[in-house]
Each structure stands twice: as C-alpha cells, then as structure tokens.
Amino acid sequence: MIYHDIIIVGAGLAGLRAAIEASDLGKDVAVITKVHPLRSHSGAAQGGVNAALANNPDGRDDTPDKHAYDTVKGSDFLADQDAVDVMTNEAPARIYELEHWGCPFSRFKDGTIAQRPFGGAAYPRTCYGTDKTGHFMLHALYQQCVKRNIKFYEEFFVMKLVVEDNQARGVVALNLGTGDIVSFASSSVIFATGGSGRIYGKTTNAHVSTGLGVAIPFWEGVAIKDMEFIQFHPTGIIGKYILMTEGCRGEGGYLLNNAGERFMKNYVSEKIMELAPRDITSRCIQTEINQGRGINGGKYVYLDLRHLGKKKIMERLPGIRDICIDFLGVDPIKQPIPIHPVMHYTMGGIDTNFDGATSVRNFYAAGEAACVSVHGANRLGGNSLLETIVFGRRAGEHAAKNLKAEKEKNTRIAEKAKKEQVKYVEGLFKNGGKENPYEIKKQVSTVMDDKVGIFREETNMKKAVDEIKELRIRYNRDSRPVKSGKIYNYDLLWYLEMKGSIDIAVVIAAGALARKESRGSHSRTDFAKRDDDNWMKHTVAVFNDKAPVITYKPVVVTKYQPVERKY
Amino acid sequence: MSAHVKARGEFLWFFQRVTALLLVYFLGMHIVILHFIRKGTITFASVAEKFAANPVFYKVFYFIFIPALLFHAFNGAWSVFVDYNPPEKARKITGAVFWVIGISLTVLGIIAVNSLLGGVK
Amino acid sequence: MEKTFRILRYDPEKDQEAHFQDYKVPYEKGLTVLEGLYYILENLDATLAFRSSCRAAICGSCAMHINGQYRLACRTQVSALNSDLITVRPLSHLTILKDLVVDLKPFFDNYKKIEPYLQPEKAEPAKEFTQSEKERGKIDKLVDCILCAACYGSCPVASTNPKYLGPQALVAALRFINDSRDGKTQERLAIVANDEGIFRCHTIFNCQQVCPKDIDPTNAILKLRGKSFMSKLTGKI
C-alpha cells in the first residue's frame, strides 16, 4: 500500500516532463513505469522537434502562428485549433528550457540550435540533435529527474486505473521483480503511456508500445478519441520495420522507384517533392508499389542518400547509417535503402483538453497516449516530441495546481481494487488455455495490417471488425498466461498487454469503418474525398464489452477555415 | 560539493608512469650490464671491479633505479590490492606495510650498492 | 534450417544454480538474436525472462553475452555469428534476477554518483546557450551512450570491485566536463579522480570492444586522467 499525491504512469518524455513540473510545484510525485525510464520508446525518436525559433537562415521570419497553420493544414483540419495555438506558442520556451537542461542539440555556425526542413512545414523549424533527438531529450529529462530526486517505481506494470464516483483514486500495479500486486493510491493520476503501435504487425514501435495504456482508462469509462487515424511513416526499412527518420528527406534524400525516377514529382509540386506530409508521401509510395513500380516489382522503393555524401551522412544521420548496416547490411553512403510505409503513430488516444484533463476528475493524460487533438487526422513530423513536452508539462502543472489530497479515502478504495486484481490474476492461472495468446494476437495484427492499413475500404473493414471481435472472444476465453513463478513472469505481462491491444484494435477498426470519408491518414478508396459537411468531427469511443459505443464531437475552429489541402 | 569526494590519485598515477619510463632505461641497462655482458661467475669482486671503473655513474644509476623500482612495484601491488575492494581497515594497514617495506628495502639496496662501491670491507 | 539457442536459465524460485537450456529456433535470413528469444517465448517456453523494448539498438534494454562477446541482442544478426549454436548469457557482475534479467541498480547508482545533469555556472539566457559547432563536437559520441551496461559487464575491474564507477559513469562524467555549458568541471573531476574512479581503470579495452555505440570509454577515461592531472598541477583546467 503506497500513497503519493500525484502518480504518473509511463516514464517517456511526457511522463518525465509532467513529473518535473509537478515536483517543481512542490508536490509528492511518483512515476510508475514498466521499463526503466531510459528504455522508453521516446528515445527512439530520430528527426527532431518543431519550434518556431527562426534560427535557420532560410526561415528568419518563422512564427508560432505559421507553425500553427502548418499543423492545422497537416492535420487535414481535424486538429483543435485552440490546442494547436497553445502548443506552437509554448514551443520555443520548452525547447530553450530543454537546452538549458543539457539536451545536446546540433548547432548552426552561429552557435544557435540547428533546425532542418521537415515534411509539411513551410519553414525549416525542426530542431534536432543529429538523428537521435528523442534519445537526447529523454536522457536530458531523466537527468533532471535524477537531479530532483523524483521517486520512480521501475518495472511496475500498471494493470488497472482505480476510478470511483467518476474520480481517479490511484492505480493497481504488478511488481515484475517480485510478482506482487501492489496498490498505489493517489489523488491525481497522469497517464503518459505512449502509443499503440504494436496493435499492428508492421510497425516502427517498440515492443512495449502496445496500447494497454489507452485501454486501461478506456475500460474504466474514459472516452478515447480519433483512434482510426493511424499514421504510416513513409520510410521504414523492409523486413525489420525500423524507422528511417524524415530527417533523411529533410537533409535532401530522394525516393526512387524501379525506374530510378523521383516519383514524388508525379504527385506533389516540384518545390515540395519528398517533403510532403507523411500521409501523402506514404500513399504515394504505396501507390507506386501497388502499380508494380516497386524495386524489382517488390513491395518496396528506395530511399537514396548517396548524393548527400559521406560527410553529411556521418554528421547529420550517423544513427541511420548504423541501423542500415546492422539490420540490412546496406551502407547508405554507397547503396540506396529499401523502404516501405510502416505503421508509426496513433494520432488518437485518451480524450483530453489542452490541460491534459479528461472526462474523469483528477485523471490526466499526455503524450501519444492522449489525444488533445493537435494532430487531427495526420501528424506533422517533429510535432510529437513537441506535444510530449508541452502537454506533459501542462498536465503536470494542472494536476499539481488542482490537487485535493484525499489520502485515507483513496487508499481504502485502491486497496479494495487491488484485491479484485489479485483475484483476477489468480483466476487467470487456474486453468490453462487451449490457445497460444501470441498466435491470436499475431492474427489480430495481420488483420489490422491487411484490412485497416493505408488504403481502406468498406467490405474489408467489415470483415476486419468481425474477425477481431471473434479473435477477442477466443483470446479472453481460450488463452491463458503460463503459470510460471512470480518473479519476472513476462508471459503474464505480455498476456495483459495483448488484451489491451486487441480491445483498442476493435476501436480502430470500428471507427475507421464508420468514418465515410478520406481525411489525412484515413484514406478510403470508396470515399476518396474529404467531407467537411458530415465528417469534420472527432470520433469518440466509450467502452462496452460487446462493441465500443461511438459518438462524435465537433472540431474547434478559430482562425483557419478548412480549405483543400494541396502541397 | 558532493558527499562522495575521496582522496585524489593523480600523483600516484603520474609517478607510476614516470617510474615506468625510468625503469625501461634502468632495468634494461641493469640486465644488459649484469646479465648479458657477463664473463664467468658473478662474485663480489667482479661486481666491485665493474663498479670501480665508473663509480659516479653507478652511484647515480642505482640511487635512482632502486627507489623507482620499489615505488613502481609496491604501487603496482597496491593497485592489484585495491582491485579486490578490501575493507577500509585492511587498506590502511596494507598501505602502511607497503610504505615500511618499500622504504626499508630502498635503504637496504642503497647500503648494498654502497658496500659494493666501497670494495672489500 | 534451425539454430540452437543455448540460454543460461535461472529461476530463483526453483533453481539452486544457473544452467543452460537448448532451444531449436527456425532460421531465416535476417533473424536477430532478440527475434530468436521472442520466438522461444512465444512458441517454446513462455517462462523465459529477458528485457527488450525498442529492438532498434537505441533503448539499451537487451545487452547480454552472445557467443563470446557482450552485444545488444536486437542488433546482433544470427548470420553474423557464423555458428549454428547461439550461446546467450546475462550481463556479468550483476545479480541475476531471472534468466537474462539482471539487477542493474548498482550500475545506475554509479551513474547517479557523477551527478549526471547539466550544472551551468552562467545565468540561463532568455534563449539558448550558444555553443559553437566545435564545442558541440566535443560531446559528440559521448552523448550517444544508451546505458546498456555492456561495458560494465565486460569490465574485469567492475567484477571484483563493485565500488568502481565503471566505464559508463566515467563516460557520462566526461560528457558533462566537455560540455561548454557546464560549469562544475573541478567538482566533477573530484568525484572521478580517485581510486574508485579513473585510477581504477587498467586500460583493458573490453569496454571499447563491446560498446554498441562505438563510444570508446577507455579513451574517455584516459582523457579524464589527463584533465585531472593538469587541473591538479595548475589548479585550473
């Protein structure tokens, strides 16, 4: 039985930033994380983080407003414009703050933070540290946590959010190291659990990004928003699906088809070329592949960096080169990189406002797990890292300022919830399952890859929804974790993770099926046009054991009226 | 300032390297002089005769060589000893013992060389 | 085609001693050791415990001993090992908690000892601290460290002297000393320039050999020695 005023679940960028803020405001904070903070998937972010610093000589007149417009346009006008303004206005302050905390950004000649062009942005405003920006930011924030002596519960796996009277009371977690189930009472809970990439099979996401962090509050009645918007990154390496940063194209890399042609010129203007937003670039690549212009007729095209030269690659993209050599045996200095679009990011998530608050009192969310809706239907590269530090901080601040400590009551409630979870886990171990849970989860992923991918279509998606529902029933009924010891029972962990993945998969597929238009990353072959009259609204899903209940809510429009999106 | 500040070790480290460099020359010469350029059995007289040929050189030579060697040897041994993370008390005792043996052997060595330089006693 | 994965197993709830267990894993081109471990977990033996996260060599979860060397399991291609037998052990010098999972607390404690956060002396400017490309170049590589602990596991000194800060913490110390924005060089040197720090290193180069990010911790330690000596001699850096 443990109590902290504020409990933060997840120790990626958003979680750490929230912890720092709440701790600086003098609150008793603890961070629960299922992996060591430095193993968080934030560290895998490569390209950079957007902020209108106007450091780049080619972008001296950049402003947060221009950043906001690019973001809204990139989102295909589904982003909430008030939230976007908050994000872009706070961006420079957050970047300077990170820099003061030691984040080793790359530099321009004049000693300022270097900025590179990125997809969908009219100005070069993506601040970067070589091609390891996420890694640098994660380490800088973790170091600040070390400085503040923030309490971490490492390798504690949160299984349940405790909610009573529509108010968060704490969480129940499994201590992986001992196998004990522990109750964490708190007066405020912030979820910063990251994305849901592992719902798909072909994804750039880490093994730990399963979507369970979205599923747990979902099960407690918290609404989740816009889950059908799944970003496919244009450039993931074949076979391993590891990300090749957008920075590759930002630095001037080419996309080539089997004829050695820069095919992007057939789709977008000559000025933009490879730097179109991710949804568009991914569709272009997929179209080339579908029409037989993949390399050797295969399911991939080339990302060519050779013309950048050895010096530039070693300076700006050393990590990319290492990955290519390690995982493909290809040296990008000498050979083009075989790539195809790969699931990369979930625009949707827990429905929050721009203070991180949700429909449940004292429950907050931030980062990829949340959907403030700054990304709308398609996120711009470099905005996800920005989202984590802006809204992570705001969630931490808001939670700390609105804190009403109710130690005794919450402890009692959390303890009761713990007992239920102990019973639940004991029940799981009682009878062995007939089916291999990993096998069922794999089938779910295949369905998602094949039928809820880049191009979507009615019949396929109907099939997908039915198949996943069927698989979900089999998973819960017929598969069980093995009854091995208590200490580091990873099988139990993965079993619970995949349960979350499957429930979120249902929401993605159902939301996609319902949305009869094409917008941003949601591209339907049977409804190829955007339909602002009927569909300029957010999908909101609420949990129900049979099927998620889907409703809609309006988009906040302030300055920018929707126009046709051209690049 | 943090709580875990310990005695710094730059000079021990530096002298280990300086003496190493000295020993390259002195130990090398010592072996060449006494083992390679050798005719017949070494006796007190043969060594004394060799030394008498150039007493100042040998005096300076061994007065540097012996302390350097002892420092290098015992500092090296200390390094091996600390590798095994001995308790604080053992460190103090061993450190003192190393200094005592080191200094006594230096004195002994210098007396021995002196007596060889002095010829038959 | 199949490869044999020989894995060091240890379950504290059952076993007195660690022992090897063999698994047959189907091989196809491009198989990494981590994928092999996942195959075992998902299909052969769900009791196997190992850490992993990003599977792209950036999170540092999966450092282990694979066929004669400490490596990241995720970026180690089975084909590159040129062997039908893949022997996998956990990192050395750290208590095995289960199978390939070790207790990294001593390792992270060492990291925390060097005060691993920027401590600027100057007041924070309204914008960024400027840093020339050359100054930024001084922390290149050093900032790439992913704290995977492969260097620590390979260091024979860390084996016998748990108080030794170890290669990783010393790399981190140099990373801050070399950072033009940091103002606590002397204090940082005082933390590392002692018998449990840079002078415990015997230039064995194992850390250099195993570092998956090619950082060369041995060299970092040599540089720290030079700096600490000069600072001791001249009273400044």
Place this chain on the structure above:
Amino acid sequence: MRKKNQLVKLYDDFTLNFNTGTIAWLLHRVTGVLLLVYFLMHAFVIGSAVHGHVNFDTALAKVQTPFFHILEIGLIGVIFFHLINGVRLLIIDLTGLSKAHKVLFWIFMAALVVFMAYTARMILTNVLSEAGGSLK
C-alpha cells in the same frame, strides 16, 4: 545462487571477454606479481652484500648454476613482457591512440619474440661454453 569466488570471477572474465586487451591485462598482472616476488628474493640475495663479500659470494654461488641461468631466460621474458606492454600502455596513455591498442600489442609481441630468441641464444651459449661445450 551461490556467490562466486575471485578465481571463478577471473576465469569467467577471461573466457567471456577473450579479447586482446584481456589477455594483455592478465599477463601484465601476472608478470607484475611474479616480478614483485622475484624482486623480494633478489633483494634478499643482493642484500647480503651489506654483510660483506663472503656472504655475498656464497649466496650468489647458489644461484649461478646452469639450471638458474636457464631460468634466467624466463625471468628476462617476464621482465620484458611487462616492460614492453607497459610501454604500449604508456604510448596509448600519452597519445590517446586507444583504437590502436590491438595493433600495437601484436607489433610489440612480435618484437618480444625476436628479442627473446636473441636472449635465449646468448644465455644458452654462455651456459654451454661455461660447461665446456659450444652451440656450434
């Protein structure tokens, strides 16, 4: 699990890190310790000079047999390994050429082999000539 003793740890570290660096370090350490032991014995023998030449000559006579002269080859080998590897480490320490440590090690080992062949030949010639024979 039982705690490992220091020898098992040493063995593990050696086999799990079968690198040039480990080999060099281990040999450097073993030769260093051997030399310290030898040096104490050496000091004991030579130290007898303090008591005058008779003691010195008796002590020295004991260690000047063909057997000890042949052992001397080993002694010089131990000394020169320690010396030459020490020079390698000094070079790396001073120049920072840490990436060159393997190349330097093998170059220096080759030099050591050549040197030891010369030493062995010379000492054996001396020993044989004193015993009335000759290598030729």
